[in-house]
Amino acid sequence: MVEQLLEKGYAVNVFDIQKRFDNDRVQFFLGDLCDKEALLPALQGVSVAFHCASPAPSSDNRELFYKVNFMGTKAVIEACKEAGVQKLVLTSSASVVFEGTDIKNGSEDLPYAKKPIDYYTETKILQEKEVLSANDPDNNFFTTAIRPHGIFGPRDPQLVPILIQAAKSGKMKFIIGDGKNLVDFTYVENVVHGHILAAENLQRHSPLCGKAFHITNDEPVPFWAFMSRILTGLNYDPPKYYIPYWLAYYLALFLSLVLWLLSPLVTIKPTFTPMRVALAGTFHYYSCERAKRDMGYKPVVSLDEAIDRTLQSYPHLRRAKA
Numbered sequence: 381m382v383e384q385l386l387e388k389g390y391a392v393n394v395f396d397i398q399k400r401f402d403n404d405r406v407q408f409f410l411g412d413l414c415d416k417e418a419l420l421p422a423l424q425g426v427s428v429a430f431h432c433a434s435p436a437p438s439s440d441n442r443e444l445f446y447k448v449n450f451m452g453t454k455a456v457i458e459a460c461k462e463a464g465v466q467k468l469v470l471t472s473s474a475s476v477v478f479e480g481t482d483i484k485n486g487s488e489d490l491p492y493a494k495k496p497i498d499y500y501t502e503t504k505i506l507q508e509k510e511v512l513s514a515n516d517p518d519n520n521f522f523t524t525a526i527r528p529h530g531i532f533g534p535r536d537p538q539l540v541p542i543l544i545q546a547a548k549s550g551k552m553k554f555i556i557g558d559g560k561n562l563v564d565f566t567y568v569e570n571v572v573h574g575h576i577l578a579a580e581n582l583q584r585h586s587p588l589c590g591k592a593f594h595i596t597n598d599e600p601v602p603f604w605a606f607m608s609r610i611l612t613g614l615n616y617d618p619p620k621y622y623i624p625y626w627l628a629y630y631l632a633l634f635l636s637l638v639l640w641l642l643s644p645l646v647t648i649k650p651t652f653t654p655m656r657v658a659l660a661g662t663f664h665y666y667s668c669e670r671a672k673r674d675m676g677y678k679p680v681v682s683l684d685e686a687i688d689r690t691l692q693s694y695p696h697l698r699r700a701k702a
């Protein structure tokens with residue numbers, strides 16, 4: 381996000397809980413977004429704020445999600461209003477409508493999940509509702525939400541590293557379900573492109589005000605074909621045995637129950653959580669027609685090119701050939 385904004389000639393302030401990069405062209409502010417007073421200096425003189433922070437879904441910490449995604453988002457909104465920021469673009473998630481059952485070409489009109497698959501998703505819903513309802517043209521404050529899905533790309537600490545870690549420990553042997561379920565994986569540069577277009581098109585009377593938009597690669601792929609391509613691209617064997625979806629789901633549920641019972645004694649993070657099994661074994665792809673129509677969105681990097689660039693960016697995860 382920072383790199384594309386700078387490339388387009390925008391001045392950028394970054395607010396984050398840890399400083400993970402150095403760039404002379406960026407003003408960096410260290411702090412917790414739950415602290416409104418800490419946010420204010422970063423927002424002085426700013427016209428657009430992108431709120432992309434969230435604890436990682438794998439942290440599985442209900443209180444932290446509630447504190448950061450819900451209470452923290454309220455603090456971000458208050459700070460934006462107090463500092464005179466005119467536009468707020470939230471990074472939401474397409475998962476806000478996902479309940480663990482198939483979604484095929486889902487539109488933004490699908491209702492929020494009544495039974496979200498985890499605490500992360502539960503608080504992404506609360507967060508999105510807060511941001512969209514804060515849209516207030518009378519006070520010159522405009523809000524919108526971008527709902528990406530399955531973000532991947534160079535430097536992402538989640539998708540490829542978690543997959544390779546699982547492969548290294550011999551856990552990527554099984555295809556969950558029949559392997560035909562289509563899913564969206566979205567290249568990070570397309571996600572960023574959608575955010576910047578949203579900011580540029582968000583203004584009084586625009587259809588973006590108070591609304592959510594899917595941003596995807598617009599090329600749904602079978603979940604297991606995508607995983608296999610990443611695995612083989614980094615010299616790991618693709619999964620080849622099939623396990624029925626419901627068997628995998630109930631095994632993961634049982635495992636999480638056992639680990640919960642053992643949690644006073646030992647903390648173990650399972651690779652196959654019920655949430656990951658649900659994501660691996662169902663259809664979940666979304667239409668980005670609304671973003672095309674209302675902000676002129678079109679993916680700028682194809683899935684093929686995106687996978688190649690991603691594979692090249694993780695030389696340290698490549699397995700040496702025997």
Ligand SMILES: NC(=O)C1=CN([C@@H]2O[C@H](COP(=O)(O)OP(=O)(O)OC[C@H]3O[C@@H](n4cnc5c(N)ncnc54)[C@H](OP(=O)(O)O)[C@@H]3O)[C@@H](O)[C@H]2O)C=CC1
Pocket residue numbers: 395396397398411412413414431432433434435436448452471472473474504527528529530531532537538
């Ligand atoms: N990855 C994906 O597939 C998808 C992600 N999203 C959304 O995209 C956004 C970015 O996610 P992603 O790039 O994956 O994750 P990252 O972990 O890379 O980015 C989130 C950032 O938020 C920071 N952060 C967490 N808590 C706070 C806090 N209290 N105050 C300030 N900063 C904080 C994190 O810091 P630190 O790491 O130090 O905790 C991290 O730098 C999130 O809103 C996520 O919900 C939506 C759909 C799909």
Ligand SMILES: CC(C)=CCC[C@@H](C)[C@H]1CC[C@H]2C3=C(CC[C@]12C)[C@@]1(C)CCC(=O)C[C@@H]1CC3
Pocket residue numbers: 437472473474475529530531538539542543546651652656657659660
């Ligand atoms: C089955 C398995 C262990 C695969 C390894 C890859 C997974 C770590 C990713 C596959 C789909 C990804 C995904 C997310 C995180 C990483 C995966 C589970 C999200 C939950 C991240 C946050 C969101 O808002 C939705 C994403 C959906 C897809």
